[in-house]
Amino acid sequence: MKLTTGLCVGLAMAVPAVQANLVANGNFEQPASLAAVPGYQYLPNNDTSVMGWTSISDGIGEESYLMNKNRSNGSYVPRVYEGIYGLALNTGNAIQTSVSLVAGTTYDLSFWARANVSGASPLQIEIAGNSLTMANAVTFTQFIYHFNASAADSSALLKFFNPSTSGGNRVWALDAISLEAAPVPLPAATWTFLSGLMGFLALSKRKALAA
Numbered sequence: 001m002k003l004t005t006g007l008c009v010g011l012a013m014a015v016p017a018v019q020a021n022l023v024a025n026g027n028f029e030q031p032a033s034l035a036a037v038p039g040y041q042y043l044p045n046n047d048t049s050v051m052g053w054t055s056i057s058d059g060i061g062e063e064s065y066l067m068n069k070n071r072s073n074g075s076y077v078p079r080v081y082e083g084i085y086g087l088a089l090n091t092g093n094a095i096q097t098s099v100s101l102v103a104g105t106t107y108d109l110s111f112w113a114r115a116n117v118s119g120a121s122p123l124q125i126e127i128a129g130n131s132l133t134m135a136n137a138v139t140f141t142q143f144i145y146h147f148n149a150s151a152a153d154s155s156a157l158l159k160f161f162n163p164s165t166s167g168g169n170r171v172w173a174l175d176a177i178s179l180e181a182a183p184v185p186l187p188a189a190t191w192t193f194l195s196g197l198m199g200f201l202a203l204s205k206r207k208a209l210a211a
Contacts, residue, residue, distance in 0.1 A: 019180035022099045023158065024052035026111075026177035028066060028085045039071025040088075043095075050087070050095075058092035061166040065090070067173075081112040081140050081175035089123075089162040089172040096159040099179055101128055101149040109145040109158075111177040114138060120170040121163045127179075128156040140173075146182065 030051040034041050042063045043055035050066055057063045065088050069080035080086035089095060101107070109127055115136050123134040127145070134143045149156075158179065164170035 019183065022107075022179040022181075023097060023177050025050065026179075027083050027175060028053075028087050029083050032084070034066055034068045034085065036068050036070040037072060039068045039076060041066045053095050053097050056094035056096060056161075060092055062090050064088055064093040064095060064162075079114070079116075079173040081173070083175075086173055086175040089160060089174055091162055091164040091166045091170050094159055094161040095174070096157060098155040099127075099158050101151075101153045101156045102181075103149055103152040106146065106148045106182040107179055108182050109147070109177075109179050110142060111160075111174065112140050112142050113172055113174050114140045116169050116171045116173070119164075119168055120172060121165075123172050123174075124161040124163055126157060126159040126161070128153060128158075140175075 028050055031049075041049070042065045043050065043057070044063055045055065045057035045059060047055040047057075055064055067076040067080055067086045067088055069076045069084055069086065076086070079088065087095060109125075113123055113134060115123075115138055118136055118138055120136050122136060125132040125134065125143075125145070127147070128149060130145075130147055132145055134141075158177075160172075160174060162170070162172045
């Protein structure tokens, strides 16, 4: 019984813990108040109507907008990766939020994005002072960035910016954003111990059955 309990504890240690998404409302599903008609909501400069996010607009041309994929003409279906809502990041516009980072922790930033046209400029991303770019992709593509937080920051900036010039429908669709602490792999010695323990239990069971 004690050995069985020990094995259960060991196996529990071996199963990676489910990591929490540090990005609030990373799929833009809240506050879920945008109806299918008209199906879009413009986000002017410093707008915070999309929970957890702030829209930054250059005031030139069309602003970024929230999309409801159930819009009557169906035009937003291919522009929302998951759920009901997605974000259209227009030219010269940005969307940003803040996340809490722990010094020395390794994180995985992940999101799905696509450009309306091949002429859109690469999407620019900023996370905790790290500047990144995502090459143009006209179908939804997952972007993953692995980094280590060099310092603690309770309000680290996470920002997405579309540097394309106005005109030509150069819009980036953005969805399913997550930031999670990367799983810490178990030392090889742990796996060796668990393998040996399982073998010992199997041998003990065979002996008990033979007795």
